[in-house]
Amino acid sequence: MTSRHDPHTGLHSEQGARPGEHPGRASDPVVKVHDLAWLEFRKPDLERAERFAGAFGFTSVLRTADELHLRCTDPGSPCVLIRRGPRSRFVGPAFRAADRQDLLRLADATDRQVTPLPESLGGVTVDLTDPSGARVRVVSDTHELPALAAQEPQTLNFGRDAARVNAVQRPPREPAGVQRLGHVVLQTTKYLETLNWYLKNLGLVVSDFLYYPGQRDRGPVMSFIRCDRGRTPADHHTLALVLGPADRYVHSAYQVADLDALAAGGEHLLDQGYRRSWGIGRHIQGSQIFDYWRDPDGFLVEHFSDGDLFDCTLEPGWAPLTTSGLAQWGPPATKDFLGISPGRESLRELRAVIGALRADNEFDVRRLRGLLKAGTS
Template identity: 70%
Template sequence: MTSHHGTHNDLHSEQGAVSGEHPGRAKNPVIKVADLAWLEFSKPDLAASERFAHAFGFSTVSRTPDELQLRGSDAGAPCVIVRSGARSRYLGAAFRAADAADVVRLADTTGAKVEKLPESIGGLTVDLTDPSGVRVRVVADTHELAALPAQSTRAFNFGNDVRRTNDTQRPPREPARIQRLGHVVLQTTKYIETLDWYLEHLGLIVSDFKYYPGQRERGPTMSFIRCDQGTTPTDHHTLAMMLGPRHRYVHSAYQVTDLDALAAGGEYLREQGFHHSWGIGRHIEGSQIFDYWRDADGLLVEHFADGDRFDSTLEPGWSPMTASGLAQWGPPATKDFLGLTPGPEALRELRSMARALRDDNEFDLTRLRGLLKVASS
């Protein structure tokens, strides 16, 4: 490891990199994005999407027959844009550049064009495509939405540290108010190629690498990736990426204020008849308290609270990937969360395994054995 970066040991990974392993950052990236701005989806029923969004804790910025913009309570751009389409699918992510000059620099380097965004969003974008074929927007100078009133936090008694007397805890059973977009998780058959593309073009850096048990010498198969803002701490991961038999959206995550908001909001979602996937628990990589739900079209979304923040001094951690290693505490990862529940989605994944093994990509027979071992761990 280079000497000017801190070690990841004693945090939550078994060890750091060994000589010759992926460094987890590019030496000279084109730009360094500041954050994830928003995610874009296509949905066949915007009214149903909005009903779930409100139950999940979003507020509507605007809705037309063709587009729904959703936001959290923090100031900034909308964090989800849903466009009318024939089927439910993930369209891509927008990352926020430090300034318009970075958008121009990225466009000049890639040969892409700088274009104006619609007036409802404002600002500029350069639209790129990552090696997996996913659209990636890098934007600047978008309209700034004013902050909304935040969900109130509660006073806690921690053991004998008493901060609440003559009062009770009664968190209301209401939607957990989303504060902001946290991260998106993607699967690709071109994991290393796609990872390197994000590090080199957007200046992202890896917080943690995961590898299939017994296959570390073949390199990582998953990475948790954060924005590099120097000494300013950023989310443990803004993007997570994993090797798999097809390119697909896995889930996206949205911050709420605390455990009570998350848990009471989950009870509200349950009462509204929405499908709970997995939780409540606390992750290892990122440390977030989590709870996973399926939206109206079956896409996986996460409430989270109390996530880690790292600055740029930490090198990546390395640890084996196991299903049991997804959480420090909480119920075991469900078949629904792991994509193993019998149904159309699991069938698509099985069919894609056969296709991936025939194609020229990183998902070969050895990797398939590793993935199956993870799923059964």
């Protein structure tokens, strides 16, 4: 009798760092940001963007000829800001400071100014640029929108533990109520420099490192990074960075109530003619139940539920980066999700590979071989 090989063996990254490997945190960061505040985009068609946003589960709170603000049901600032522009592009993330004093400290350390935000948002910001060229805002004292009525999770029966009796289960096929912004994933040609910049300036800490199979000696190529709130648990990752041939947005993720909200919301998106990229499944790093979609401008966005929460005591895990290691269960990762579907996107990535190999950055020929190996592992 032969035993089946489990492809997830060794991929859950419970193993820690070896001597001399990256510690996953800065020894004396400038500040420790509290959370993501919002993401900013430019898009040419705000009407189209707003239609998708409603189907995905956002609520519009500001709509002008040139600006669209989208909010979640949790209290706080809008979580997505879209301004009209000649082409679609990601501008950058905004992180929320623990208090205004941290903004003053950050401004002094980076030789930047604390400047007011527009009245529609309120508060102040310090605007920085990370080594990959993305604008990074750290904000404080913004207007607080009150909570909206949230989509309630379903009452579930677990084996003999029956919480629902004489009642049926009928989750409505409607937009999944987006509760909050969870994380953003960025690709960079300067992975290590960019990683260290975020750890030093914003006080983020690494939850998990991934490395190319057979290249652990060269260091990690992806990191899942969380906010350091001390003993208060935070999302497994608020930011993820991955080495690649171009500096670009990869995806952003938004929490919903539960699996039923995610699945029924996905059926609603399909009914409206939108395209699923990959899902439904459960990740390994972060453990989230996930479902990925392409918006009309080609941006990848994720519904997620049931993610991991870590406090400051956990050290980074280490695991190889493989395609099969992206999920514990679910369908195989699609070509669309991986960015290799035939079309403009894959041609753009191919041109980026050629350009990166000719430039002075961390994406060299050996890293390209590692990426290709990871894609077939």
